[in-house]
Amino acid sequence: MGILNATAADPRELIEKHREALTEGETVSYVYKTIRDYIAFTNWRVLYINVQGITGSKREFLTVPYRSITAFAIETAGTFDLDAEIKIYLSGHEPIEFRVGRNDDMRGLQTFLAQKLDR
Template sequence: MGLLHATAADPRELIEKHREALTDGETVFYCYKTVRDYIAFTNWRVLYINVQGLTGSKREYMTVPYRSITAFSIQSAGTFDLDAELSIYLSGHDPIEFRVGRNTDIHSLQGFLAQKLDR
């Protein structure tokens, strides 16, 4: 997947554009957006939405159940860094890695993931 550069996004934007990707009762807690793609952390899974093609009509929806995550790491932005980084390691797959702006509450996401992986 490579290193994605994302910014925090309003979950309502993802829900409006990709409602069909969510199930009944699913809640988006954290949402990040690249130019056209989304990474969402819901109550049940990590959802990566890859918008493809010139018109954006082709889409790939990748679901990662929390039980499939073997580890994760965060690196907060330093004094001269512009971005914080998050890596999610999956059993048998390349990690999902993305950068977010320094003002993003990456520590809150870390706590959320730790809680989900503790189960």
């Protein structure tokens, strides 16, 4: 998966559009959106929804349980940077990488991921 440019989104938007991707009792803590795709951090997993095709009716749902994440890196935006970068490393797979706006809550996401990977 290449680097995606994403922006923070309201979890309610993901729930409205892709409720079928969530399980009972699953809560969404952080959501980032590209033009049509979503990267969500829930209480149980990282969920990447890749909307495909001209009409967007074809979708790929990639589930990454937190136990499968071997490491993560968050690079905050510097003085002249427009975005921050997030890399999630998976055992045996290429990392999930995406950029988000400089004003998005990177500290909160970093704390959230650290707590999920500490278990």
